[in-house]
Structures are given as C-alpha cells and as structure tokens.
Amino acid sequence: MxxxxxxxxxxxxxxxxxxxxxxxxxxxxxxxxxxxxxxxxxxxxxxxxxxxxxxxxxxxxxxxxxxxxxxxxxxxxxxxxxxxxxxxxxxxxxxxxxxxxxxxxxxxxxxxxxxxxxxxxxxxxxxxxxxxxxxxxxxxxFGYEMEIITYPDSGIASVEDLEGRQLAFTSETSNSGFRAPSALLRSEYGLEADEDFETAFSGSHDNSILGVVNKDYDAAAIANSVGKRMIARGVVNEGDYDIIYTSETFxxxxxxxxxxxxxxxxxxxxxxxxxxxxxxxxxxxxxxxxxxxxxxxxxxxxxxxxxxxxxxxxxxxxxxx
The missing domain is CATH 3.40.190.10 (Periplasmic binding protein-like II)
Incomplete structure (x- = not known):
C-alpha cells in the first residue's frame, strides 16, 4: 500500500x-x-x-x-x-x-x-x-491503527488539506471510524466536523475504503486492519489509496x-x-x-x-x- x-x-x-x-x-x-x-x-x-x-x-x-x-x-x-x-x-x-x-x-x-x-x-x-x-x-x-486515507491525486497530502473537503466516517459508535478521528481533528488540527470539512457516514469500514477508491469520498477514517484484509482478498489493491495519517494502536x-x-x-x-x-x-x-x-x-x-x-x-x- x-x-x-x-x-x-x-x-x-x-x-x-x-x-x-x-x-x-x-x-x-x-x-x-x-x-x-x-x-x-x-x-x-x-x-x-x-x-x-x-x-x-x-x-x-x-x-x-x-x-x-x-x-x-x-x-x-x-x-x-x-x-x-x-x-x-x-x-x-x-x-x-x-x-x-x-x-x-x-x-x-x-x-x-x-x-x-x-x-x-x-x-x-x-x-x-x-x-x-x-x-x-x-x-x-494485538490491535490496529486508525488511518485517514484518500485516493491518489486527490489534492489531499496532509490532514490540514481536509479543510473544505469531504471526510467519510463509518458510524457514530465507531472508535477509529468516528470518535478517534473526531477528537484528533479537533484537538490537534482545529478542524470541526461540518464546519471546516463536510462529513458522510458510510456504515462500515469496507464501505469507506471502497468509497475512497471509487472517489465517492475525498477521504475517510478507517481501521487499517480492515484495509489489510480487503487487500489480501483482492477487493482493493495496494496503491488504490494513500494514507495521510496513522494513529497509535487501539x-x-x-x-x-x-x-x-x-x-x-x-x-x-x-x-x-x-x-x-x-x-x-x-x-x-x-x-x-x-x-x-x-x-x-x-x-x-x-x-x-x-x-x-x-x-x-x-x-x-x-x-x-
């Protein structure tokens, strides 16, 4: 990847x-x-x-x-x-x-x-x-990391570039798909959801990854363990998305x-x-x-x-x- x-x-x-x-x-x-x-x-x-x-x-x-x-x-x-x-x-x-x-x-x-x-x-x-x-x-x-991903050539090279763009979450109860990135973006980057960037809810990490790969979303917050399994199964390929942020292990x-x-x-x-x-x-x-x-x-x-x-x-x- x-x-x-x-x-x-x-x-x-x-x-x-x-x-x-x-x-x-x-x-x-x-x-x-x-x-x-x-x-x-x-x-x-x-x-x-x-x-x-x-x-x-x-x-x-x-x-x-x-x-x-x-x-x-x-x-x-x-x-x-x-x-x-x-x-x-x-x-x-x-x-x-x-x-x-x-x-x-x-x-x-x-x-x-x-x-x-x-x-x-x-x-x-x-x-x-x-x-x-x-x-x-x-x-x-054990554990996994939360990643913020985007598709190649999206114009998003860093977390700061999310301003004015769309970020997909999974669901409001998800740690890596919502809570952790929300806390991170607010506390470390001063970015507030639906104020500084648009949000969407995909329903699952699989949907978020596919949404980014298909350019339905500019970026998404995902659990990297799901991404690794999807690549291993051939659902997506290495290089289909870029990683702009990796968290600590959860x-x-x-x-x-x-x-x-x-x-x-x-x-x-x-x-x-x-x-x-x-x-x-x-x-x-x-x-x-x-x-x-x-x-x-x-x-x-x-x-x-x-x-x-x-x-x-x-x-x-x-x-x-």
Whole structure:
C-alpha cells in the first residue's frame, strides 16, 4: 500500500494527556438495568438464578462488514467448535449495522458476539455485554491503527488539506471510524466536523475504503486492519489509496457474551474461544491478513481505557434507559 511520507502521530499526545485526570466511577456509565458490585465496569451475572438464560441455540454475531455472507463461512468452523464445547446449537446472525447488533444484544436475541472497538462500551453499558477476549498475534501483541486515507491525486497530502473537503466516517459508535478521528481533528488540527470539512457516514469500514477508491469520498477514517484484509482478498489493491495519517494502536474487536447466561454455559463459551485450534482454519486464513492468530484474555477495564478516554474527549454519554 502506498503511503505518503509522514511521521507517525499519536492521538495520546493531544487527547489522552488532556484527559489523564478523568477517572470514571466503575459503574457510573452502566444502565440501571445492571449492577456492578465487583467494580470491574461490566454488568454482573444476576444473583437470582431465575434470571439466568440457558438457550438451546446460541446466536453469534460478528461486527458488521460489507458482505456478512463471507464471514458466515469464515466463522463456520469456529462455530462448530463452539457448538461442540457447549453442547448447544449455534447460529450465525449476519447483522447489517452496528445499531442492529446493539439492539439484538439489548433485546436478548444475541448471546455471543464480536463488537467493534467503539461499539464495545455501548454494548457494555447499554446491553450488559461482558467482553473477555480479543484476537492477537502469535507473540500476544494485538490491535490496529486508525488511518485517514484518500485516493491518489486527490489534492489531499496532509490532514490540514481536509479543510473544505469531504471526510467519510463509518458510524457514530465507531472508535477509529468516528470518535478517534473526531477528537484528533479537533484537538490537534482545529478542524470541526461540518464546519471546516463536510462529513458522510458510510456504515462500515469496507464501505469507506471502497468509497475512497471509487472517489465517492475525498477521504475517510478507517481501521487499517480492515484495509489489510480487503487487500489480501483482492477487493482493493495496494496503491488504490494513500494514507495521510496513522494513529497509535487501539484494541480491535472485543469478543464476549451476554451478562445473564447461565455461568456454567458462560464458562464453556470462554473455554471454546481459548481452546480453538486456528491451524488450517478459515479464521486463520482471513485474520492472518491483519496479523492475528489466536484469542487471548482481556478485560474491559484495562484494555478499553484508551477508548473510554477518547469517548470522554468527545463528550460521549450512555443514556441507555
């Protein structure tokens, strides 16, 4: 992929330092539907066993992508393993939007899921999501960078050149597709959305990338992990877009489960993630393109701290009730 010669810039320099003193009460953002007695910032499993859910069929959803059917095949072998480990039928739910995925969780129609980075806090606070895993490389490293991209010869050679042009975001809950670039552009460059540049919302990183390549958008804020996978699949080619900005590393998709699952079932679901053999799988083939080769344990409190800080920088609140 062609990249303009620019120094790597860290959002933390301007945003995170400004909010270093922001500390949230562990359960302050949680919907009143949930309790957090252990202070880990996620909803507790109900103490009343009558509120536990033990479905015959587990519904799994992966974060919205351009072609959900492709990912139904990618996840098929893992979902067979999940079924074997839990003794449950497992169904892949091809969600079309972040909002649809969030609503399915909140309504109790979704049991296991991978939410995009920015969507995890919404799912945690409004849907009782309990994230426990993330994809990582063989050495345990994980994450992706937010990039601002443009098409070659667009006349945009730097972030400053976005003034008066159009920048595509993905959705308002996306970290790299909206929140991080919004905080960056405001704090580091003094650029305000819909004042200094026009905005559009594409719905997904895939759509944003294709929109830039096809010159529907002047520029877009994307997760580079998605771009790498699209190049590896031949959906776009190296050199189809230029990179004018690269952020610090963020956690990628968070995998977790509904808070009210029977604890024995919840434990089996987690075991399925950590016991899965990636070797020779469709999951390995797809996600090796972004350097991922295993599931490792994470906590919302620790790994999503930088994402919560960016949300604070954007004045994000969770009015779920």
């Amino acid at each position: 062609h990249s303009l010669s620019l120094p790597r810039t860290l959002i933390s320099a301007a945003v995170i330092s400004a909010f270093a003193l922001v500390t949230a009460n562990a359960s302050a953002d949680l919907s009143t539907r949930y309790v957090d007695n252990d202070g880990d910032m996620v909803a507790d499993t109900p103490s009343d066993e009558s509120q536990w859910v033990d479905p015959d069929t587990l519904i799994f959803a992966y974060t919205p992508v351009e072609d959900p059917a492709v990912y139904a095949d990618v996840w098929a072998d893992f979902l067979d393993h999940l079924s074997e480990t839990t003794g449950k039928k497992v169904q892949f739910f091809p969600v079309q939007s972040n909002a649809a995925q969030q609503e399915a969780l909140r309504a109790g129609r979704l049991h296991v899921a991978g939410f995009n980075t920015g969507g995890v806090p919404v799912a945690v606070n409004c849907g009782g999501f309990r994230p426990f895993a993330i994809m990582a490389a063989d050495d345990g490293s 956690p990628t998709t968070g995998y977790g489960l509904a808070h009210n699952l029977n604890p024995e079932l919840a434990e089996k679901i987690q075991d399925a993630f950590f016991s899965y053999d990636w070797e020779g799988s469709a999951l390995q083939e797809e996600f090796a393109n972004s350097g991922e080769a295993q599931f490792i344990p994470i906590t919302y409190e620790e790994q999503w701290a930088v994402i919560r800080t960016i949300a604070d920088a954007n004045g994000v609140t969770y009015d779920c009730d």
